Amino acid sequence: MLSQAIQDYLKTIYKLEEDGTVSTTAIAKELNISGASVTGMLKRLASMKLVDYNSYKGVRLTNEGRKIALEIIRHHRLLELYLREALGFPLEKIHDEACRLEHVVSQDFLQKIEEILGNPEYDPHGHPIPSKDGDIEISNEKPLVNFRNGDVVIVKRLSDHDPQMLSYFEKMKILPSTIIRIVDKAPFNGPITVFFNGESQIIGNEISKNIFVELYEEKEEN
Amino acid sequence: MLSQAIQDYLKTIYKLEEDGTVSTTAIAKELNISGASVTGMLKRLASMKLVDYNSYKGVRLTNEGRKIALEIIRHHRLLELYLREALGFPLEKIHDEACRLEHVVSQDFLQKIEEILGNPEYDPHGHPIPSKDGDIEISNEKPLVNFRNGDVVIVKRLSDHDPQMLSYFEKMKILPSTIIRIVDKAPFNGPITVFFNGESQIIGNEISKNIFVELYEEKEEN
DNA sequence: AACAGATTTTAGTCCCATCTAATTTCAAAT
DNA sequence: ATTTGAAATTAGATGGGACTAAAATCTGTT
Numbered sequence: 001m002l003s004q005a006i007q008d009y010l011k012t013i014y015k016l017e018e019d020g021t022v023s024t025t026a027i028a029k030e031l032n033i034s035g036a037s038v039t040g041m042l043k044r045l046a047s048m049k050l051v052d053y054n055s056y057k058g059v060r061l062t063n064e065g066r067k068i069a070l071e072i073i074r075h076h077r078l079l080e081l082y083l084r085e086a087l088g089f090p091l092e093k094i095h096d097e098a099c100r101l102e103h104v105v106s107q108d109f110l111q112k113i114e115e116i117l118g119n120p121e122y123d124p125h126g127h128p129i130p131s132k133d134g135d136i137e138i139s140n141e142k143p144l145v146n147f148r149n150g151d152v153v154i155v156k157r158l159s160d161h162d163p164q165m166l167s168y169f170e171k172m173k174i175l176p177s178t179i180i181r182i183v184d185k186a187p188f189n190g191p192i193t194v195f196f197n198g199e200s201q202i203i204g205n206e207i208s209k210n211i212f213v214e215l216y217e218e219k220e221e222n
Numbered sequence: 223m224l225s226q227a228i229q230d231y232l233k234t235i236y237k238l239e240e241d242g243t244v245s246t247t248a249i250a251k252e253l254n255i256s257g258a259s260v261t262g263m264l265k266r267l268a269s270m271k272l273v274d275y276n277s278y279k280g281v282r283l284t285n286e287g288r289k290i291a292l293e294i295i296r297h298h299r300l301l302e303l304y305l306r307e308a309l310g311f312p313l314e315k316i317h318d319e320a321c322r323l324e325h326v327v328s329q330d331f332l333q334k335i336e337e338i339l340g341n342p343e344y345d346p347h348g349h350p351i352p353s354k355d356g357d358i359e360i361s362n363e364k365p366l367v368n369f370r371n372g373d374v375v376i377v378k379r380l381s382d383h384d385p386q387m388l389s390y391f392e393k394m395k396i397l398p399s400t401i402i403r404i405v406d407k408a409p410f411n412g413p414i415t416v417f418f419n420g421e422s423q424i425i426g427n428e429i430s431k432n433i434f435v436e437l438y439e440e441k442e443e444n
Numbered sequence: 445a446a447c448a449g450a451t452t453t454t455a456g457t458c459c460c461a462t463c464t465a466a467t468t469t470c471a472a473a474t
Numbered sequence: 475a476t477t478t479g480a481a482a483t484t485a486g487a488t489g490g491g492a493c494t495a496a497a498a499t500c501t502g503t504t
Contacts, residue, residue, distance in 0.1 A: 036493075036495095044490090056500065097328055097331060106319055109309070246483085259463070262483095262484095
């Protein structure tokens with residue numbers, strides 16, 4: 001069994017990898033540890049063939065490393081959903097709890113909750129849940145702020161970095177599947193007036209960068 | 223936060239404490255580690271005021287140490303019950319899973335599952351669940367083997383050390399609350415014929431030492 | 445081409461929790 | 475009272491994973 005520390009490194013590298021190779025400093029920041037510690041661990045991970053590492057040039061996951069990262073992410077997202085659906089956790093508390101549980105739950109446990117949840121595809125923030133084999137949907141939603149007046153969009157995913165922001169989303173009832181019409185974007189990166197759930201709301205420009213949406217295609221009645 | 227190792231030591235010492243002070247070797251056996259390691263840790267625990275420790279004379283929990291041990295045991299037993307009741311785990315698998323989860327679940331998590339379980343008093347093996355303040359029922363049931371022909375007893379608790387035995391109990395439907403009549407004890411520590419759930423069964427002498435029961439007092443109809 | 449500043453790595457330390465081997469202490473029996 | 479065998483402790487080592495301080499490397503700018 002890989003240590004919790006190693007699992008956390010792999011998970012972090014996976015998340016950061018969207019922007020090409022991953023720098024020592026980026027990992028250090030994400031995990032709140034010193035750069036020197038990261039260098040040390042990257043060498044270990046490289047010797048275990050979990051990452052490809054070149055001094056001063058950053059790091060990438062190997063296939064093996066990615067597989068493990070996705071396994072942990074699978075645990076995390078299933079747990080988040082279970083905490084929310086079965087235990088009624090508020091959105092802003094699920095992340096931390098899942099971060100601790102993800103390293104210790106057994107396959108039996110995961111199988112049970114997956115069944116109970118009905119083989120879900122997305123976690124409560126809208127992230128896709130990797131399959132047992134490590135397949136994961138590639139999603140390409142964009143931040144709300146990128147869209148234009150009059151656009152009607154559907155929320156696909158919320159950024160989950162800031163618990164307070166999540167708490168705000170929950171209070172506002174801005175959640176995955178929410179359908180939003182952009183009424184007005186104030187100039188100079190000002191607030192955005194939107195319409196959803198039957199009323200107008202104003203949301204800040206910064207926050208709107210953390211709501212990831214797609215253009216909403218009206219479905220035909222059947 | 224105390225390390226998982228420390229939590230495990232305290233839990234183990236608590237369990238062994240029924241027989242007065244606890245020896246280094248007993249702890250070592252229980253945790254599957256060397257005696258030398260235990261001596262080292264006992265010194266640390268003593269310096270943290272979690273145990274009273276005298277070289278060569280064994281160890282006892284302080285009140286503070288006992289409080290923490292009971293907290294962990296509370297986690298463990300609530301989790302065992304939840305795994306069984308809510309997730310349908312088989313009896314023999316709940317212990318290991320709970321051992322891993324008990325160190326990482328939050329108070330929020332425990333509160334939720336306690337609610338869902340309806341503030342239970344016993345875990346699936348029949349052990350009392352400590353309260354939040356660390357109060358725990360003192361129970362005084364005796365092994366089935368101690369009773370005599372004709373006695374009618376109620377199962378209070380099953381020994382949870384051997385998963386295979388638990389699996390056997392489950393298959394036999396010998397569980398806490400089961401009412402058993404002792405029909406015949408074969409001589410020379412032979413097997414015991416018992417009657418319960420409408421049929422006779424024969425159980426081995428060894429196994430009967432792991433079923434803890436009390437004399438059953440017939441309740442009046444009301 | 446060389447320098448400045450940021451990034452990264454090296455060198456050396458620390459703490460936790462374990463280990464083995466060697467030694468000490470205890471307690472029971474002669 | 476001495477011996478002896480078990481139990482416990484000490485001594486010293488190891489690996490994991492973090493740290494700080496110092497040195498090395500990279501990159502962008504002049």
